[in-house]
Each structure stands twice: as C-alpha cells, then as structure tokens.
Amino acid sequence: MPSNKSVSDAPISQFTNCWILREHALQREDLWVREGKILDPEKLFFDEQGYADQQVDCEASIIAPGFIDVQINGGYGVDFSQPSEDVTAGVSLVAKKILEHGVTSFCPTLVTSPPAVYHKVLPQIKVHNGGPHGAGVLGFHLEGPFISLEKKGAHPERYLRTFRSGGIEDLMEAYGSLDNVAMVTLAPELPRTQSVVRELCQRGITVSLGHSVANLSQAEDAVQHGASFITHLFNAMLPFHHRDPGIVGLLTSDQIPGGRTVFYGMIADGIHTNPAALRIAHRAHPSGLVLVTDGITAMGLPPGHHTLGQQVIEIQGLHAYVAGTKTLSGSIATMDMCVQHFKQASGCSVEEALEAASLHPAQLLGISHKKGSLDYGADADLVLLDDALNIRATYISGEEVWRKQA
Numbered sequence: 001m002p003s004n005k006s007v008s009d010a011p012i013s014q015f016t017n018c019w020i021l022r023e024h025a026l027q028r029e030d031l032w033v034r035e036g037k038i039l040d041p042e043k044l045f046f047d048e049q050g051y052a053d054q055q056v057d058c059e060a061s062i063i064a065p066g067f068i069d070v071q072i073n074g075g076y077g078v079d080f081s082q083p084s085e086d087v088t089a090g091v092s093l094v095a096k097k098i099l100e101h102g103v104t105s106f107c108p109t110l111v112t113s114p115p116a117v118y119h120k121v122l123p124q125i126k127v128h129n130g131g132p133h134g135a136g137v138l139g140f141h142l143e144g145p146f147i148s149l150e151k152k153g154a155h156p157e158r159y160l161r162t163f164r165s166g167g168i169e170d171l172m173e174a175y176g177s178l179d180n181v182a183m184v185t186l187a188p189e190l191p192r193t194q195s196v197v198r199e200l201c202q203r204g205i206t207v208s209l210g211h212s213v214a215n216l217s218q219a220e221d222a223v224q225h226g227a228s229f230i231t232h233l234f235n236a237m238l239p240f241h242h243r244d245p246g247i248v249g250l251l252t253s254d255q256i257p258g259g260r261t262v263f264y265g266m267i268a269d270g271i272h273t274n275p276a277a278l279r280i281a282h283r284a285h286p287s288g289l290v291l292v293t294d295g296i297t298a299m300g301l302p303p304g305h306h307t308l309g310q311q312v313i314e315i316q317g318l319h320a321y322v323a324g325t326k327t328l329s330g331s332i333a334t335m336d337m338c339v340q341h342f343k344q345a346s347g348c349s350v351e352e353a354l355e356a357a358s359l360h361p362a363q364l365l366g367i368s369h370k371k372g373s374l375d376y377g378a379d380a381d382l383v384l385l386d387d388a389l390n391i392r393a394t395y396i397s398g399e400e401v402w403r404k405q406a
C-alpha cells in the first residue's frame with residue numbers, strides 16, 4: 001500500500017496485457033485509469049509506487065479510444081426524425097445498443113424536417129456523458145433543410161429551405177434554437193450561406209458541406225468562412241470532374257487556410273462507396289477521413305421484413321431494400337463493421353482504421369483533448385478489440401459498459 005496518495009484517493013485501474021493506440025501506433029503498454037480519466041503512470045510511480053486497486057487482464061486485446069459516430073439517423077427500429085415517437089426513449093435505446101459496436105459517443109442526426117419537428121426534438125436531448133445507460137450524446141447533427149433540391153437524396157422536398165432574409169434568422173426560424181446542436185450540414189451554393197457559416201462557427205457549431213451542387217470555389221469559400229467537414233463524400237454532390245472537381249476537390253485543395261484540416265465523412269459499408277473510390281479519398285487525404293455509419297432505422301435489426309414508417313423494407317446481409325425492389329433504403333452497417341471494411345478495402349493499417357472512427361471525429365468536433373485519444377488526462381472511453389477488430393468490450397469513463405459473452 002502506498003503511504004501517501006497525494007493526488008487523489010480514488011481507486012486506480014490498470015489495464016494489462018494489451019496493445020494501446022497512442023501517438024498513431026499500437027504500443028505494448030499498460031493503461032492506467034483513475035476517476036474516469038487516463039492517468040500518467042510516471043507520476044503514479046513517483047508518488048505511489050505503481051499501486052493499482054484493480055487490474056484488468058485484457059488478454060492481448062488492442063485498446064483504442066471509443067468510437068465516435070457523427071452521423072447516425074437511428075437504428076433498431078428507431079428514427080430520430082419521426083416526431084410521433086418518444087424521442088428521448090428512442091435516443092436512449094440506440095445509445096445503449098451501439099455500445100456493443102464500440103461507439104461511446106455520437107451525434108443523433110436529423111434529416112430535413114418541418115420546423116415543428118426541430119422545435120419539439122432539439123430541446124429534449126441534451127448533450128450528456130455516456131455510461132452504463134449508453135453512449136454519450138455530443139449534440140445533434142442537423143442534415144438539412146438548407147440543402148440543394150437537385151441533391152436532396154432521400155430528404156423530403158417540401159421541407160427544403162433557403163436563406164431568404166439575413167441567413168441566421170432563417171436558420172433560427174427553422175430550428176428554433178441551436179442549443180444541443182453540434183453540427184449542421186448545408187449546401188454552400190445557396191445565397192447568403194457564407195454569413196451563416198461564419199455565425200455557426202463562432203457559436204462553436206461545426207459546419208459541414210453536403211447535399212449540394214457546389215463547385216470547388218464555392219466549397220473553398222465556405223471553408224474559408226469556417227466550414228470543416230464534408231457530409232458522406234461522393235454521395236449527394238457533384239461527381240468528380242477534372243475541370244471542376246466540386247466539393248470532392250477540397251481533399252486536395254491548396255486554398256485551405258493554413259494549419260486547418262478539412263474532414264470528410266465516409267460510409268464504409270462496401271455499398272454506398274465503391275472500394276476504389278474509398279481508396280482514392282484515403283490516399284489523397286488520409287488525415288481527414290472520418291468513418292460514419294449514416295445508420296437508419298433498420299440498422300441492427302435482423303434479416304427479414306420490417307415495417308418502418310410508411311415503408312416495408314427487406315434486410316438481406318448488409319443491404320436494406322424497399323421490399324420487392326432493389327432500391328437501397330439506407331445504411332445498416334454498424335461502426336465496427338465500417339472500421340473492418342475500411343481497413344480491408346483501403347489496405348490501411350490497424351491504427352489508421354481505428355483513428356478514422358475515433359481521433360478524426362474528435363478533432364473534427366474540437367474535442368480531441370478529451371475524446372478520441374488515449375493521451376493522459378483524456379476520458380477513459382475505450383474499446384477492446386481482437387486482432388480482426390471485433391469488439392470484445394467497451395468502457396466509458398473507465399467503467400465497463402459492454403462485454404461480449406464468451
């Protein structure tokens with residue numbers, strides 16, 4: 001027993017027999033945790049001779065920072081954008097279920113909706129930490145309604161909006177409030193967008209470009225005003241053209257203000273993005289790649305037929321079809337599947353695959369000092385994985401919240 005626990009009397013956990021992801025490499029080290037944070041063992045040894053209250057044998061697991069999903073519309077039968085449902089219960093259900101896929105925090109995502117939906121839903125889900133009850137909520141991702149008619153995808157046309165008056169006033173009219181909002185996806189070619197981008201960024205809200213027909217200079221202009229993300233790269237934007245590469249051109253643009261990174265979301269489910277396109281993006285701009293599930297209501301449901309809203313859908317493997325057709329109804333891959341697929345399809349390292357689901361989304365949201373890394377002082381949100389990147393266990397604030405049954 002140490003004679004002097006000068007810093008804190010809280011119990012210390014020592015994760016042993018593991019490879020931890022730190023400074024872009026898997027390192028054969030123990031991980032120390034106290035009061036939900038990652039502890040610097042050197043200070044510990046100095047004060048307390050390496051005493052741990054609890055040891056966790058990780059059985060040669062990889063330990064990575066918990067995954068962060070910045071774009072998830074629902075899952076397990078829940079659609080966050082459906083106002084008829086009990087929103088809090090729906091978010092809680094999904095938050096609990098995604099623990100088994102290694103997700104420790106997420107941005108519930110709303111597709112284009114009428115103002116009444118935003119006004120009702122946004123105040124109900126506050127930003128909060130995760131725990132045994134489920135993954136933490138980092139704030140909403142509002143995808144629309146300020147997007148392009150031509151690239152609306154599955155967003156309902158009748159609710160699309162433009163910036164008519166001053167910009168931000170239109171935004172407030174639609175959303176009601178920006179409390180609990182982490183990110184907004186908009187089309188930068190809409191008139192009066194640039195002042196909205198600047199205003200959102202000043203309020204600490206991440207601006208993403210998507211569902212858009214913007215050319216490259218419009219996209220660069222938005223980035224110069226503070227936009228920092230591209231929503232599901234390649235999907236719902238102009239295809240790459242060598243004389244005007246559009247939003248895709250941001251990956252190699254020389255007009256990005258110094259020191260900044262433009263991040264981009266990839267749905268790496270093997271269906272929404274061809275593996276060759278995934279490789280092009282990754283090789284052009286590896287440090288900006290953020291894996292997202294873009295998960296829909298059917299994510300996590302078993303194969304077969306399901307009634308979702310007005311539609312019947314049929315799940316076959318990783319595909320969700322409108323029943324009786326070959327029309328894809330959205331992504332149903334979970335985050336752990338996306339990490340595995342990304343690694344296999346891109347040929348990237350284990351470290352890169354894991355950082356695309358943890359460090360990069362944390363950097364995007366400006367929270368990398370506490371999430372997305374195993375640096376000293378960061379939140380002890382962890383995933384334990386085997387060599388094939390299957391999830392063995394998930395921890396939030398140093399506490400086990402899910403473990404695969406043997």
Ligand SMILES: [Zn+2]
Pocket residue numbers: 143153211231232236
């Ligand atoms: Zn979308």
